[in-house]
Each structure stands twice: as C-alpha cells, then as structure tokens.
Amino acid sequence: MSQATDVISKAVEDKADSLQELSGKIWSHPELFFEEKFAHDTLTEFLEKNGFEVERKYKVDTAFKAVFRQGSGGANIGLICEYDALPDIGHACGHNLIAESGAAAAIGLKAALEASPATSGTVTLLGTPAEEGGGGKILLINAGAFADIDVCLMVHPAAMNMMATGCLSYMAGNVVFTGKAAHASAAPWDGINALDAVVNAYTALSTLRQQIHTNWRINVIITEGGVKPNIIPEKAALAFSLRAPTDKELAVLKGKLADIVKAAALATGCEVDLQFAVDDRIAYYSNMIPNKQLVERYRQHWLSFGPADSTITPDHFWASTDMGNVSLEVPSIQPTFNIGTAADVHTRDFTETTNQPKAHAATRCVSKAMAAVGWDVLTDSALLKEIRESFQQQLASLNE
Numbered sequence: 596m597s598q599a600t601d602v603i604s605k606a607v608e609d610k611a612d613s614l615q616e617l618s619g620k621i622w623s624h625p626e627l628f629f630e631e632k633f634a635h636d637t638l639t640e641f642l643e644k645n646g647f648e649v650e651r652k653y654k655v656d657t658a659f660k661a662v663f664r665q666g667s668g669g670a671n672i673g674l675i676c677e678y679d680a681l682p683d684i685g686h687a688c689g690h691n692l693i694a695e696s697g698a699a700a701a702i703g704l705k706a707a708l709e710a711s712p713a714t715s716g717t718v719t720l721l722g723t724p725a726e727e728g729g730g731g732k733i734l735l736i737n738a739g740a741f742a743d744i745d746v747c748l749m750v751h752p753a754a755m756n757m758m759a760t761g762c763l764s765y766m767a768g769n770v771v772f773t774g775k776a777a778h779a780s781a782a783p784w785d786g787i788n789a790l791d792a793v794v795n796a797y798t799a800l801s802t803l804r805q806q807i808h809t810n811w812r813i814n815v816i817i818t819e820g821g822v823k824p825n826i827i828p829e830k831a832a833l834a835f836s837l838r839a840p841t842d843k844e845l846a847v848l849k850g851k852l853a854d855i856v857k858a859a860a861l862a863t864g865c866e867v868d869l870q871f872a873v874d875d876r877i878a879y880y881s882n883m884i885p886n887k888q889l890v891e892r893y894r895q896h897w898l899s900f901g902p903a904d905s906t907i908t909p910d911h912f913w914a915s916t917d918m919g920n921v922s923l924e925v926p927s928i929q930p931t932f933n934i935g936t937a938a939d940v941h942t943r944d945f946t947e948t949t950n951q952p953k954a955h956a957a958t959r960c961v962s963k964a965m966a967a968v969g970w971d972v973l974t975d976s977a978l979l980k981e982i983r984e985s986f987q988q989q990l991a992s993l994n995e
C-alpha cells in the first residue's frame with residue numbers, strides 16, 4: 596500500500612513541470628462553455644504523449660476520453676477534467692487546475708498499475724466541457740459515458756479544504772410578461788404595465804424567502820423593464836435561479852415560483868411566458884451526494900501527502916455543479932481544496948491565484964490523493980462493495 600502511494604507521488608512530482616505548463620496554457624487561453632477547443636486539443640495531446648488511449652471529441656465536440664487499461668477485468672476508476680472559463684474574468688473557477696488534477700491523478704494511478712503488473716483495472720479520464728452553464732456532464736451521462744465507470748473522482752479549487760462538499764440542485768429560467776404600450780401621460784389607462792408584473796413577481800419571490808428552508812435559494816434579476824418612462828412598458832422580463840438540497844425539494848420551489856408569476860400576470864392583466872430551462876443545453880444540475888467511503892479514503896490520503904494547508908472546513912452546501920448529476924449515477928466525490936488564497940471562486944483575485952506555483956503544488960497534492968483512492972478501489976473488492984452499498988442507501992434516502 597505505502598509502496599503504491601510512493602509510486603503515485605513520484606510519478607506526479609516527476610511530471611510537475613509539464614503539468615504546470617499544461618495548466619498554464621489553459622489558464623492563458625480561457626474559453627467559454629462548449630468553445631473549449633484549445634483546452635481539448637492541448638489536453639488530448641498531452642495525455643496521448645503520456646501513454647493514454649485518447650478518444651477526441653468524445654460524444655460532445657469539446658469532450659474527450661483518455662483510457663489506460665491493464666489486464667482484463669478489475670474496476671474502472673473515473674477521473675474528471677473540467678476546463679471551461681468565465682466571461683471577462685477568465686479561469687476564476689480554476690478549471691485549469693481541475694484539468695491539471697485529472698491529468699495528474701490519471702498519470703499517478705497509471706504508474707501504480709504499471710508498477711504492479713498482476714493488478715487489473717482501468718483508468719478512465721473524461722474531459723467534461725461546459726460546467727459553467729451547459730451541463731457537459733449531463734450530455735455525457737445521457738450518451739452513456741459513465742455507464743461502465745465504477746467510481747468517479749474529481750476535486751475543485753477553492754479558498755478552503757472541504758471533504759464532503761455539498762452542492763445544491765439548481766435550475767435557471769426566464770419569465771417574460773407582455774402587456775400593452777400606451778402614452779404614460781395622455782392615456783395611461785389604456786396601457787397594461789408589464790414592469791408592474793415583474794415588480795409584483797420580484798416582491799412576492801423576495802417575501803417568499805421568509806418561509807423557505809434555510810438551504811433553499813431564490814435569486815432574481817430584472818433583465819428588461821421598459822424603454823422610456825413616457826411609454827407604459829409593454830414588455831418586461833426577469834431571470835431567476837432556484838436551488839435546494841435535493842431535486843425533490845427543488846420541484847416544490849419551482850411550483851411556488853410558477854404560482855407567483857401567474858399571480859403577478861393576473862394582478863396586472865399581462866400575459867406571461869415562463870421558461871424553465873430544463874433542456875440539455877441549459878443548466879439543470881442535481882445535488883451532489885458525496886460517497887462516504889470515498890470521502891474518508893480521500894481525507895486520509897490527502898493528509899498523508901502533506902498539503903500546505905491541512906485545515907478542514909466543516910461540510911456545508913457550496914455551489915451547484917453538473918458533477919451532482921454524476922454523483923447520482925456513480926459513487927463520486929468532489930472535495931474542494933485550498934489553493935492558497937482567501938478569495939472566493941468567480942473573483943479576479945481567484946483567477947490570479949489559479950496559475951501560481953502554490954496552486955499547482957496544492958493541485959498535485961489532491962491529485963495524488965485521488966490516485967491513491969483509485970488504487971484502494973482497484974485493489975480492495977470489499978471496499979468497492981461497501982461503496983456501492985452506501986451509494987444505494989444514499990440514493991434511497993433522497994426519495995424518502
């Protein structure tokens with residue numbers, strides 16, 4: 596066991612410079628969701644050079660699959676590269692480091708397998724585009740990309756180390772109210788004010804927050820509110836996102852929002868078009884269920900590899916991700932790790948940190964931990980059985 600972790604550590608450290616270079620290239624060339632052509636090409640070339648069998652444009656244009664297989668049978672360990680960036684602020688979510696961590700963990704686990712020729716197993720590294728909107732992993736799930744994977748491991752850079760990161764179910768959508776334009780002074784009684792409908796809906800959604808559960812979230816912005824004050828607004832719109840700890844709770848919140856926008860339309864005499872963004876191109880993310888056994892193994896290995904900051908933040912709900920959808924298909928984890936900043940994700944300060952040497956060092960540490968967890972699963976069939984049992988229990992508890 597300790598021998599395998601030594602092999603993993605050495606394999607990752609030997610590649611430290613090229614991993615940092617790989618990540619830096621992606622950082623310097625930020626691409627938005629579904630446009631990650633440069634990252635796709637850079638990563639696939641790197642992985643091919645490192646001995647993986649690579650399938651480019653795997654089921655989605657900017658997705659890929661890189662596989663290393665030894666022997667016949669054995670478990671299939673799934674690892675994840677994300678690599679999309681944000682508008683204006685670049686790699687403020689640090690997905691360049693997620694790309695680096697997936698590649699590093701795959702290299703570490705491959706080395707451990709090669710050092711133990713009698714062990715059979717598969718390492719499957721999936722390049723999953725479009726996490727920041729688009730739901731690339733959902734497209735890949737629907738296309739069967741996770742069907743033969745036994746466990747799936749990924750990490751996310753952050754300002755803290757959280758082991759069983761909770762991610763909320765998430766959906767977004769738009770509401771458009773249509774009224775009737777009229778001169779605001781000469782004949783306001785002839786108008787139907789769509790802005791009033793938006794304001795009513797916004798206010799009702801705001802007051803609803805008093806009576807919802809602590810971990811439910813309602814966020815609304817007004818995207819259209821009329822064109823000139825002397826015209827009664829005939830069209831007004833809002834955009835919303837809703838979050839809750841489970842898909843089931845999110846469905847309740849969705850129903851409340853639908854009632855509110857209908858009431859706002861009725862109160863003002865407007866027509867309403869409510870668009871729930873549930874198609875595959877738009878985010879509809881499930882909650883994350885971190886697998887208990889995988890989290891515990893990860894924690895132990897991560898600490899043993901000596902992270903620069905080993906403070907563990909208590910588990911709590913963080914953001915939302917399409918990794919949540921993966922966690923409902925396959926036993927999964929997505930711990931966060933501190934890259935040496937107090938800044939939160941999606942800030943310019945975070946972008947700066949995601950290409951600093953300390954961030955790459957922290958990434959190598961978590962990558963080794965993922966590879967070591969993968970090794971445990973490959974070599975301990977009792978562990979895999981326990982992981983599957985607790986996965987089934989966690990799924991069942993969602994429907995209670």
Ligand SMILES: [Zn+2]
Binds near residue numbers: 688727940941
């Ligand atoms: Zn993000």
Ligand SMILES: [Zn+2]
Binds near residue numbers: 688689690726751
């Ligand atoms: Zn992210």
